[in-house]
Amino acid sequence: MSKKYGVIVYNTSTISDSIRSLQLDFKLTHCQTYESLLTHAAYSDNQLLLIDDMPGNNSHLAFLDKIKSECPLELESMSVIVLSRNMELDQRLLACELGADDCMSTELSHDDMVTRIQSTIFNAIANKQLKDQLRAASDVAMAAMASTGDLGANIQFLLDSYQCQNFDQLGQLLFQSLNHYGISCSLQMRGKYKVKNMEANGMERTMESRLLSELKDAGRFYDFGNRTVINYNRVSILIKNMPLDDPEKYGQIKDNIFALLQGTDAKIEALDMQADIYLEHQSQETLIRRMESGIENLGSQYRDMTVQIAGVVNQLADSFEQSMQTLLLTDEQEKILLERLETGKNNVYDIFEHFSHMDDDLSAILKMCAPEEVAGIEVGKALCEEGNKAGNVRPLKSGTTP
Known part of the structure; x- marks a missing residue:
């Protein structure tokens, strides 16, 4: 079971319904006076002060201004969240100026409100750990920074x-x-x-x-x-x-x-350019693979066509030789016709032989077009993968540029 963090809720009257719904997620302590707030803030179990939306014009911001101006020791290290019905930009800027860690709308859903409060608490814990680490190394850090100018x-x-x-x-x-x-x-x-x-x-x-x-x-x-x-x-x-x-x-x-x-x-x-280079490299590789597949299919079809044409030529030659027996030709005429037929067959085979290296030539062209390895391609790949997780990267179509 996850830990329930302590949250002090300040409201001079009854707490709002949206805050009351948080009782199962946090240990809520309702304070109606400034004095009771300081008393409960001294306890280490409370990590956050939540100023509830109260009747009156900006009464919650007025109270925030009070505690930040007086800066009591009990509230010095405690994060503050303001709950408000008015979420206009000027109101949020004022809350930020007065020192609020977050400003939430009363219309926020229960789950979003829990997430925002937990995030603020976790940030406070992380900041405390960071301050402890910086304090431990302050002597070394200050000595180094003292000898280094702004430039x-x-x-x-x-x-x-x-x-x-x-x-x-x-x-x-x-x-x-x-x-x-x-x-x-x-x-x-x-x-x-x-x-x-x-x-x-x-x-x-x-x-x-x-x-x-x-x-x-x-x-x-x-x-x-x-x-x-x-x-x-x-x-x-x-x-x-x-x-x-x-x-x-x-x-x-x-x-x-x-x-x-x-x-x-x-x-x-520069990081964006590395991501662009990776996407372009990826697009070129996809295009080359498609071209290789197309050339392989073309070569297979060409070989099938060669076999079929050779079969038709041989069948035609056999049929012609059989037909000459019924044409009552002289030996000299048969010899001439057979020579012409043989010459035609040889010409067809010569054509096939002439184009027999077409597959090798196309493969050589593909190798020349293949994308070269680019420095920093792994960096671009990692950036695109991070963007994919956030839903910001769309794959390129083949032959297009980013």
């Missing part, structure tokens, strides 16, 4: 990115470079055959992924609160902790991160 970090990213063979490796490499700037980010990479959303821990967060998808055409920079979305072609990044109190560092982060996104976009294009 050096970007150049190192560009040098290492050519070794990345998929989006996961490229994303992790980018997050390693972003650690140099001390920022927390969400990343979206949009390839031809795959869209990859990820956090530093390798997992995906639903709210950030949707925001990046909706804001990817909002310009190169989109600022709201201390958060900034940076877009460049196939890649977007959401920075969640921009230093508003340090304008100089604020500008440096924007400039340097944009250069990293340019390098990431170039690598995404």
